[in-house]
Amino acid sequence: MAQSRIRFTASKAPAAVEAHAALTALYGQADARVADVIVALGGDGFMLQTLHAHKERGLPVYGMNCGTIGFLMNAYSTEELYARLSAAEEATIHPLSMRAMNTKGKMTEALAINEVSLLRQGPQAAKLRISIDGRERLDELVCDGALVATPAGSTAYNYSAHGPILPIGADVLALTAMAAFRPRRWRGALLAKSAVVRFDVIDPEKRPVMADADSRSSVRDVANVEIRTETSVLHRLLFDRGHGLEERLIGEQFV
Known part of the structure; x- marks a missing residue:
């Protein structure tokens, strides 16, 4: 250059x-x-x-x-x-694509280079249902939050939440829980880069949850969030x- x-x-x-x-x-x-x-x-x-x-x-x-x-x-x-x-x-x-639907049916889309995170919005723990590629994998995660991180973002919020550091060339994503209460001390999973991750918020009126993409695009009162790798970017x-x-x-x- x-x-x-x-x-x-x-x-x-x-x-x-x-x-x-x-x-x-x-x-x-x-x-x-x-x-x-x-x-x-x-x-x-x-x-x-x-x-x-x-x-x-x-x-x-x-x-x-x-x-x-x-x-x-x-x-x-x-x-x-x-x-x-x-x-x-x-x-x-490649960044992650976040599609977050709030409880009123409004869809918000955003890209995240580091991570997409879900966080409890009030004093009560969040309750999340997790599906991977359309298959339910965890019917209820009681936690402060959860995130999906790219390799580039694995040393950021993900690492602070005790998630794994991922090699930059690895075709994997980190799914990490924050302060998991049930299942007790569940830390998360490693997923294929091609995986589509969906979080459904259980009882969002009583236990509101917000979603965030790289601390840039925040959505409050989410009902569900879908995350995938955006290969076009x-x-x-x-x-x-x-x-x-x-x-x-x-x-x-x-x-």
């Missing part, structure tokens, strides 16, 4: 704003319509925003950490950016050589 046309984008964090000014002064600012690569300045949350915002053109995104969390980001530096981009390793990921992430997403996911397990 020598002399690539770079489009810089930054979060509102002061460090990211400062970095944006420094980098555009050095490398210019390409119009989004003709750019070859997006350089995102911020943390992981901003990286997710950038990937969602630029999914139509399918441009590779190279992140530099100017935020508090940077698992998806590279180290920040103003030097030799063209060389870093040219040598970068690319990881490709492909996100491209760039990492410095030797520090790719696969290496990071492996390394995270030996910290």
Whole structure:
């Protein structure tokens, strides 16, 4: 990517704003319509925003950490950016598609790069029925919530809920429960990437539940949620050589 046309984008964090000014002064600012690569300045949350915002053109995104969390980001530096981009390793990921129906019959659709989560909305535990590919697998899960995570998102919310870290090349999804009460200490399951996961909320009036896609699209009072891999959308992430997403996911397990 020598002399690539770079489009810089930054979060509102002061460090990211400062970095944006420094980098555009050095490398210019390409119009989004003709750019070859997006350089995102911020943390992981901003990286997710950038990937969602630029999914139509399918441009590779190279992140530099100017935020508090940077698992998806590279180290920040103003030097030799063209060389870093040219040598970068690319990881490709498909997001999850969420279709959430609320108790009034309204359907909401959203994409999630990391995870789709269901969370109890009130003081009482949620009761969820889980079906995989149209077959009921768990008639009642009493819990604080549950989520379905991609390999790229397996070190985020999923890992905090004691879910497994998934290799980036694995064709699997993680189904993880949060504070499962019944079945006692049920942690979840590993599912094929092609699986269609459906959650039905049991007694949603008494035990309301909300659904969320990457902490970007929230739906309250859901009746059911269907989740599947959206193979028609492909996100491209760039990492410095030797520090790719696969290496990071492996390394995270030996910290």
